[in-house]
Amino acid sequence: xxxPELKIGTKIARVPIIQGGMAIRLSTAKLAxxxxxxxxxxxxxxxxxxxxxxxxxxxxxxSLTSGIVGINVMVAARKFSEIVKTAIDEGIDLVxxxxxxxxxxxxxxxxxxxxxxxxxxxxxxxKISQRLGAAAIVVEGKEAGGHLGTxxxxxxxxxxxxxxxxxxxIAAGGVMNGQDIVDLIKxxxxxxxxxxxxxxxxxxxxxxxxxxxxxxxxxxxVIVIQSPVGLPGRAVRNPFVEKILVGPVPVKxxxxxxxxxxxxxxxIRALIRAQQGDVETGLVFTGEYIHRIKEILSVKEIFSxxxxxxxxxx
Numbered sequence: 001x002x003x004p005e006l007k008i009g010t011k012i013a014r015v016p017i018i019q020g021g022m023a024i025r026l027s028t029a030k031l032a033x034x035x036x037x038x039x040x041x042x043x044x045x046x047x048x049x050x051x052x053x054x055x056x057x058x059x060x061x062x063s064l065t066s067g068i069v070g071i072n073v074m075v076a077a078r079k080f081s082e083i084v085k086t087a088i089d090e091g092i093d094l095v096x097x098x099x100x101x102x103x104x105x106x107x108x109x110x111x112x113x114x115x116x117x118x119x120x121x122x123x124x125x126x127k128i129s130q131r132l133g134a135a136a137i138v139v140e141g142k143e144a145g146g147h148l149g150t151x152x153x154x155x156x157x158x159x160x161x162x163x164x165x166x167x168x169x170i171a172a173g174g175v176m177n178g179q180d181i182v183d184l185i186k187x188x189x190x191x192x193x194x195x196x197x198x199x200x201x202x203x204x205x206x207x208x209x210x211x212x213x214x215x216x217x218x219x220x221x222v223i224v225i226q227s228p229v230g231l232p233g234r235a236v237r238n239p240f241v242e243k244i245l246v247g248p249v250p251v252k253x254x255x256x257x258x259x260x261x262x263x264x265x266x267x268i269r270a271l272i273r274a275q276q277g278d279v280e281t282g283l284v285f286t287g288e289y290i291h292r293i294k295e296i297l298s299v300k301e302i303f304s305x306x307x308x309x310x311x312x313x314x
Contacts, residue, residue: 020195021072036067075100121149143174162188178309207277
Protein backbone atom coordinates (compact mmCIF):
# COMPACT_ATOMS: atom_id res chain seq x y z
CA UNK A 1 0.00 0.00 0.00
CA UNK A 2 1.16 3.55 -0.75
CA UNK A 3 0.45 6.03 2.02
CA PRO A 4 -1.33 9.29 1.16
CA GLU A 5 0.17 12.68 1.90
CA LEU A 6 -1.25 14.57 4.86
CA LYS A 7 -2.32 18.17 4.27
CA ILE A 8 -3.00 20.44 7.26
CA GLY A 9 -3.68 24.03 6.25
CA THR A 10 -1.09 24.85 3.59
CA LYS A 11 1.45 22.34 4.93
CA ILE A 12 1.80 18.96 3.24
CA ALA A 13 3.57 16.07 4.96
CA ARG A 14 4.93 13.49 2.54
CA VAL A 15 4.41 10.77 5.16
CA PRO A 16 1.11 10.98 7.12
CA ILE A 17 2.70 10.47 10.53
CA ILE A 18 2.66 13.04 13.35
CA GLN A 19 5.01 12.45 16.26
CA GLY A 20 3.12 12.90 19.51
CA GLY A 21 4.07 15.87 21.66
CA MET A 22 5.24 14.20 24.85
CA ALA A 23 5.84 16.37 27.91
CA ILE A 24 7.73 17.33 29.88
CA ARG A 25 10.70 17.81 27.53
CA LEU A 26 10.57 14.32 26.04
CA SER A 27 9.89 15.71 22.58
CA THR A 28 12.17 18.64 21.98
CA ALA A 29 13.79 20.10 18.87
CA LYS A 30 16.04 17.11 18.09
CA LEU A 31 13.18 14.61 17.99
CA ALA A 32 10.73 16.92 16.21
CA UNK A 33 13.27 17.85 13.54
CA UNK A 34 14.27 14.22 13.00
CA UNK A 35 10.64 13.26 12.34
CA UNK A 36 10.18 16.26 10.03
CA UNK A 37 13.30 15.24 8.10
CA UNK A 38 11.71 11.86 7.39
CA UNK A 39 8.67 13.55 5.83
CA UNK A 40 6.41 13.42 8.88
CA UNK A 41 5.32 16.17 11.27
CA UNK A 42 7.42 16.70 14.39
CA UNK A 43 6.00 18.24 17.55
CA UNK A 44 7.79 20.04 20.37
CA UNK A 45 6.12 19.47 23.75
CA UNK A 46 5.61 23.04 24.92
CA UNK A 47 3.86 22.36 28.24
CA UNK A 48 6.13 23.16 31.18
CA UNK A 49 8.52 25.27 29.10
CA UNK A 50 9.23 28.94 29.66
CA UNK A 51 8.66 31.28 26.73
CA UNK A 52 12.41 31.64 26.21
CA UNK A 53 12.93 27.89 26.29
CA UNK A 54 10.15 27.36 23.76
CA UNK A 55 11.58 30.02 21.47
CA UNK A 56 15.00 28.34 21.71
CA UNK A 57 13.58 24.90 20.87
CA UNK A 58 11.58 26.19 17.90
CA UNK A 59 14.60 28.04 16.52
CA UNK A 60 16.82 25.01 17.06
CA UNK A 61 14.33 22.78 15.25
CA UNK A 62 14.24 25.25 12.36
CA SER A 63 18.04 25.05 12.12
CA LEU A 64 17.85 21.24 11.92
CA THR A 65 15.06 20.81 9.37
CA SER A 66 13.13 22.48 6.58
CA GLY A 67 10.23 20.12 7.31
CA ILE A 68 7.02 20.64 9.28
CA VAL A 69 7.38 21.39 12.99
CA GLY A 70 4.56 22.15 15.41
CA ILE A 71 3.97 22.29 19.14
CA ASN A 72 1.79 20.25 21.45
CA VAL A 73 0.40 22.03 24.50
CA MET A 74 -2.02 21.18 27.33
CA VAL A 75 -5.15 23.32 27.33
CA ALA A 76 -5.17 22.73 31.09
CA ALA A 77 -1.95 24.74 31.47
CA ARG A 78 -2.50 28.17 33.06
CA LYS A 79 -0.22 29.78 30.46
CA PHE A 80 -1.87 27.97 27.54
CA SER A 81 -2.71 31.10 25.52
CA GLU A 82 0.71 32.62 26.22
CA ILE A 83 2.43 29.46 25.00
CA VAL A 84 0.35 29.38 21.81
CA LYS A 85 1.05 33.08 21.12
CA THR A 86 4.79 32.57 21.67
CA ALA A 87 4.88 29.66 19.23
CA ILE A 88 2.87 31.59 16.65
CA ASP A 89 5.24 34.57 17.03
CA GLU A 90 8.07 32.17 16.18
CA GLY A 91 6.26 31.07 13.04
CA ILE A 92 5.37 27.56 14.19
CA ASP A 93 3.72 25.46 11.48
CA LEU A 94 0.80 24.18 13.58
CA VAL A 95 -0.50 23.92 17.14
CA UNK A 96 -1.81 20.64 18.55
CA UNK A 97 -3.78 21.09 21.79
CA UNK A 98 -4.95 18.40 24.21
CA UNK A 99 -5.79 17.76 27.88
CA UNK A 100 -8.86 19.95 27.61
CA UNK A 101 -10.60 22.05 24.97
CA UNK A 102 -10.38 25.80 24.32
CA UNK A 103 -12.58 27.80 21.98
CA UNK A 104 -10.22 30.78 22.25
CA UNK A 105 -7.30 29.07 20.51
CA UNK A 106 -9.08 29.04 17.16
CA UNK A 107 -9.15 32.83 17.13
CA UNK A 108 -5.40 32.92 17.75
CA UNK A 109 -4.87 30.63 14.81
CA UNK A 110 -7.16 32.58 12.50
CA UNK A 111 -5.38 35.87 13.22
CA UNK A 112 -2.02 34.44 12.17
CA UNK A 113 -3.12 31.79 9.71
CA UNK A 114 -1.62 29.08 11.95
CA UNK A 115 -3.43 25.71 11.78
CA UNK A 116 -5.01 24.74 15.11
CA UNK A 117 -5.41 21.01 15.66
CA UNK A 118 -7.36 19.98 18.78
CA UNK A 119 -7.20 16.47 20.24
CA UNK A 120 -10.73 15.11 20.54
CA UNK A 121 -12.35 11.81 21.50
CA UNK A 122 -15.98 12.23 20.44
CA UNK A 123 -18.16 13.06 17.44
CA UNK A 124 -19.55 16.06 19.34
CA UNK A 125 -16.15 17.70 19.91
CA UNK A 126 -15.06 16.83 16.36
CA LYS A 127 -18.06 18.73 14.98
CA ILE A 128 -17.50 21.69 17.31
CA SER A 129 -13.84 21.81 16.30
CA GLN A 130 -14.69 21.95 12.62
CA ARG A 131 -17.30 24.65 13.20
CA LEU A 132 -14.82 26.78 15.17
CA GLY A 133 -12.18 26.57 12.46
CA ALA A 134 -9.90 23.62 13.27
CA ALA A 135 -7.54 22.82 10.40
CA ALA A 136 -7.60 19.14 11.39
CA ILE A 137 -8.33 17.01 14.44
CA VAL A 138 -6.38 14.34 16.26
CA VAL A 139 -8.83 11.62 17.31
CA GLU A 140 -7.39 9.90 20.36
CA GLY A 141 -8.65 6.56 21.64
CA LYS A 142 -8.28 4.79 24.95
CA GLU A 143 -5.00 3.18 23.89
CA ALA A 144 -3.11 6.49 24.09
CA GLY A 145 -0.56 7.51 26.67
CA GLY A 146 -0.91 10.47 28.98
CA HIS A 147 -4.26 12.19 29.46
CA LEU A 148 -7.29 10.34 28.14
CA GLY A 149 -10.65 11.66 26.97
CA THR A 150 -12.41 8.36 26.40
CA UNK A 151 -12.54 4.68 27.24
CA UNK A 152 -13.36 3.82 23.60
CA UNK A 153 -10.82 2.37 21.17
CA UNK A 154 -9.58 4.67 18.41
CA UNK A 155 -10.68 1.98 15.94
CA UNK A 156 -14.26 2.45 17.09
CA UNK A 157 -14.04 6.25 17.05
CA UNK A 158 -12.59 6.84 13.59
CA UNK A 159 -15.48 5.64 11.33
CA UNK A 160 -18.15 7.76 13.05
CA UNK A 161 -15.96 10.86 13.29
CA UNK A 162 -14.88 10.49 9.66
CA UNK A 163 -18.54 10.62 8.63
CA UNK A 164 -19.18 13.64 10.86
CA UNK A 165 -16.48 16.05 9.62
CA UNK A 166 -14.79 17.12 6.38
CA UNK A 167 -11.44 18.22 7.83
CA UNK A 168 -8.40 15.90 8.07
CA UNK A 169 -8.69 13.27 10.78
CA ILE A 170 -5.53 11.95 12.45
CA ALA A 171 -5.88 8.72 14.43
CA ALA A 172 -3.99 8.40 17.72
CA GLY A 173 -3.64 5.78 20.41
CA GLY A 174 -1.93 2.41 20.15
CA VAL A 175 -0.35 3.03 16.73
CA MET A 176 2.82 0.93 16.78
CA ASN A 177 3.44 -0.60 13.36
CA GLY A 178 2.69 -0.44 9.66
CA GLN A 179 -0.41 -2.62 9.93
CA ASP A 180 -1.92 -0.24 12.49
CA ILE A 181 -1.34 2.70 10.15
CA VAL A 182 -2.89 0.94 7.16
CA ASP A 183 -5.89 -0.24 9.19
CA LEU A 184 -6.66 3.27 10.46
CA ILE A 185 -6.25 4.91 7.06
CA LYS A 186 -8.59 2.33 5.53
CA UNK A 187 -11.10 3.24 8.26
CA UNK A 188 -11.04 6.84 7.08
CA UNK A 189 -8.14 8.49 8.89
CA UNK A 190 -5.96 10.84 6.84
CA UNK A 191 -2.93 10.10 8.99
CA UNK A 192 -1.81 8.86 12.40
CA UNK A 193 -0.13 10.25 15.48
CA UNK A 194 2.49 8.08 17.20
CA UNK A 195 3.83 8.96 20.63
CA UNK A 196 5.12 5.96 22.55
CA UNK A 197 7.17 4.57 19.65
CA UNK A 198 9.02 7.90 19.37
CA UNK A 199 9.43 8.27 23.14
CA UNK A 200 11.57 5.14 22.87
CA UNK A 201 13.77 6.53 20.08
CA UNK A 202 17.40 7.59 20.08
CA UNK A 203 16.41 11.21 19.48
CA UNK A 204 13.88 11.32 22.30
CA UNK A 205 15.01 13.60 25.12
CA UNK A 206 14.21 10.93 27.71
CA UNK A 207 17.16 10.06 29.97
CA UNK A 208 18.81 6.67 29.29
CA UNK A 209 17.32 5.28 32.51
CA UNK A 210 13.81 6.16 31.32
CA UNK A 211 14.39 4.51 27.94
CA UNK A 212 15.57 1.37 29.71
CA UNK A 213 12.44 1.52 31.87
CA UNK A 214 10.30 1.61 28.70
CA UNK A 215 11.95 -1.56 27.41
CA UNK A 216 11.31 -3.39 30.69
CA UNK A 217 7.62 -2.44 30.90
CA UNK A 218 5.18 -5.34 30.73
CA UNK A 219 1.56 -5.22 29.60
CA UNK A 220 0.35 -5.68 33.17
CA UNK A 221 2.44 -2.70 34.34
CA VAL A 222 0.37 -0.20 32.32
CA ILE A 223 -2.48 1.32 34.35
CA VAL A 224 -4.75 4.36 34.48
CA ILE A 225 -4.36 6.97 37.22
CA GLN A 226 -6.27 10.15 38.08
CA SER A 227 -4.30 13.24 37.05
CA PRO A 228 -4.39 16.60 38.88
CA VAL A 229 -5.56 18.00 35.53
CA GLY A 230 -8.92 16.34 36.20
CA LEU A 231 -8.59 13.60 33.60
CA PRO A 232 -7.51 9.98 33.74
CA GLY A 233 -3.99 9.31 32.49
CA ARG A 234 -2.19 6.17 31.32
CA ALA A 235 1.10 5.45 33.06
CA VAL A 236 3.55 2.69 33.94
CA ARG A 237 3.33 1.29 37.46
CA ASN A 238 6.31 2.25 39.66
CA PRO A 239 6.77 3.22 43.34
CA PHE A 240 5.43 6.74 42.70
CA VAL A 241 2.31 5.44 40.98
CA GLU A 242 1.77 2.99 43.84
CA LYS A 243 1.75 6.00 46.21
CA ILE A 244 -0.77 8.05 44.28
CA LEU A 245 -3.05 5.04 43.88
CA VAL A 246 -3.29 4.88 47.68
CA GLY A 247 -3.95 8.60 48.22
CA PRO A 248 -2.70 12.16 47.59
CA VAL A 249 1.01 12.90 47.60
CA PRO A 250 1.21 16.35 49.27
CA VAL A 251 2.36 19.23 47.08
CA LYS A 252 5.10 21.06 49.00
CA UNK A 253 5.61 23.90 46.54
CA UNK A 254 2.91 24.88 44.05
CA UNK A 255 3.82 26.82 40.90
CA UNK A 256 0.13 27.25 39.97
CA UNK A 257 0.90 25.85 36.52
CA UNK A 258 -2.62 24.50 35.87
CA UNK A 259 -5.88 26.42 35.47
CA UNK A 260 -7.53 23.96 37.85
CA UNK A 261 -5.48 21.48 39.87
CA UNK A 262 -6.80 18.64 42.03
CA UNK A 263 -3.51 18.80 43.98
CA UNK A 264 -3.42 15.04 44.50
CA UNK A 265 0.22 15.34 43.34
CA UNK A 266 2.35 17.73 41.28
CA UNK A 267 2.19 16.39 37.75
CA ILE A 268 4.75 18.80 36.25
CA ARG A 269 7.45 17.92 38.76
CA ALA A 270 6.63 14.21 38.56
CA LEU A 271 6.94 14.19 34.76
CA ILE A 272 10.19 16.14 34.92
CA ARG A 273 11.67 13.64 37.36
CA ALA A 274 10.84 10.80 34.97
CA GLN A 275 12.28 12.64 31.96
CA GLN A 276 15.51 13.11 33.90
CA GLY A 277 15.74 9.39 34.61
CA ASP A 278 14.17 9.09 38.06
CA VAL A 279 11.87 6.15 37.37
CA GLU A 280 11.24 5.55 41.06
CA THR A 281 9.65 8.87 42.05
CA GLY A 282 8.76 10.18 38.58
CA LEU A 283 5.53 9.74 36.61
CA VAL A 284 6.04 7.70 33.43
CA PHE A 285 3.20 8.34 31.00
CA THR A 286 2.91 5.79 28.18
CA GLY A 287 0.59 4.24 25.65
CA GLU A 288 -1.18 0.95 26.24
CA TYR A 289 1.21 -1.08 24.07
CA ILE A 290 4.60 0.01 25.42
CA HIS A 291 5.44 -3.66 26.02
CA ARG A 292 5.60 -4.21 22.25
CA ILE A 293 8.71 -2.04 21.99
CA LYS A 294 11.81 -4.20 22.31
CA GLU A 295 14.60 -1.83 21.24
CA ILE A 296 15.53 1.83 21.07
CA LEU A 297 15.77 2.85 17.42
CA SER A 298 16.67 6.02 15.54
CA VAL A 299 13.82 7.98 14.01
CA LYS A 300 15.18 7.15 10.55
CA GLU A 301 15.09 3.41 11.34
CA ILE A 302 11.57 3.67 12.79
CA PHE A 303 10.32 5.27 9.58
CA SER A 304 12.23 2.78 7.46
CA UNK A 305 10.67 -0.20 9.26
CA UNK A 306 7.18 1.30 9.16
CA UNK A 307 7.44 1.94 5.42
CA UNK A 308 8.79 -1.57 4.80
CA UNK A 309 5.84 -3.04 6.73
CA UNK A 310 3.35 -0.88 4.83
CA UNK A 311 4.87 -1.71 1.42
CA UNK A 312 3.93 -5.40 1.68
CA UNK A 313 0.31 -4.76 2.76
CA UNK A 314 -2.37 -4.74 0.06
